[in-house]
Amino acid sequence: MTTSLSSPRLPAPPLYERIKGALREGILSGQYAPASLLPSEAAMCAQFGASRITVRQALADLQNEGLIFRRHGKGTFVSLPKAFQNVTALQGFAEAMSAHGHAIRNRVLRLGTVPAPTDVAQALQLAPGAPVAELHRVRLLDQSPVSFEVTWLPEALGNIVARADLATRDVFLVLEQDAGVALGHATLAIDAALADHATAAALDTGAGAPLLRVERLTHDAHGTPIDFERLYFRGDAFQYRLRLDRQVAAASQSILPLQDTV
Template sequence: MAMGGEAHRYNRSMPTRRPTVSLDSHVPLYTQIKDVLRTGILDGRYPPMSRMPSESELQTMFDVSRITIRQALGDLQKEGLIFKVHGKGSFVSQPKAFQNVTSLQGFAEAMAESGHEIVNRVVQLRFVPAPADVAARLDVEEGSSVAEIHRVRLLNRSPVSYEVTFLPEAIGRRLKRADLATRDIFLMLENDCAVPLGHADLAIDAIAAASEIAAALDVKKGAPLLRIERLTHDAAGKPIDFEYLYFRGDTFQYRLRIDRERVIRSRHKQSKNN
């Protein structure tokens, strides 16, 4: 995590009350210590960007060896809960922003509900002949004119995603006059273009950042990115908006809830039919 230049400002130590671990437990000591520290991080007693106690301080707190403490800290670092700054110690990571995908929302719309500030940097808006894959998704003729919009989404003034949006030409012409720097395209479609949205199909994978996107997101070329391919339909089921969304994996998560009940109901129905 690229916080080395600022971490020295966050030198407030965590609480040092003496926790207990059990020598008789079947759970390894380092795992017990990791769980105690993780609980403190997740419940807010150890604030984001605060400095962890040093290894020697943790040795005293838990009355264990340094290697045990290092194992516990190493696991917390692997989980992304802490990061290390050379010569300064370990610090609590800033929690990732996240968006639930159980409902159809624009990025700014979802982030605003969590109190985040979203600003968009418009890279370009142009009209291009529809490539074969875009034409197929939007159900238009290959080579017909479509709008292509590139935007960098800034979360709390830091780049978090690069968004490439394709729209039918008529809608793109209307959005050309809209405020793409501050508004979600979903809201513009509904409010400016009177297009009621219905549902979206998503595909999620991981890719290596290409040069242009890496520069826009302030990451190294080849850095891992979360890629969302999203095709949004209007209320009548017509495809209206096709996007590639590239997210920095170190700053953002997509979350969803999966229901088991529907699978069980389907099995019961099949059993009755058989």
């Protein structure tokens, strides 16, 4: 006598996983187009026979995956394909994005001369409290806010930049074309941050939304620091990309100074 063995029956996935899977499939298949408004939470509760807490859990996971974003008081939207900038070359944001066919506009929120904070003075190699130009801007990518940027410049350069059309021009191009500065190199530090209320308002996102934070110090061709910036990008709309070569990494490691061990 033979006995047939059947595979054990797997438990059904939790309801929020099924909701998440259905929404993800709809987004990836194009049923929900980029930038389109998803059904309301109440509509999803009725559609899936779920509680609001369960629907919100599914939406939170999709937001963490970057597939959707929420706008306070407006609803939940399908994310646009992320714009990206390669960081293998020193370029301004508009310069890089225009090369990919995007339209860039800048909204100037603040521009004036202030005493340099300690960290800014140190970065620009100035005396603490020395006058610097401080520029606050929102960068609009295809008419949608994508980054909030704070820029500090030595006063003399800041006076030149202040006379430029900052709604349409990158600071880098103003420095090169109007101030006659030859740009050299920049150092970047990149990490994650959460939007505070002011940044959230500037970027039309919720407080606590994930941001890509970039700190960039740009030097001229002689190695003098001339531009210190903190850039806050919407995590659902932008990414940096770079190429890493093994040979370059190996060469860099070979010249690192030896450190004493304790």
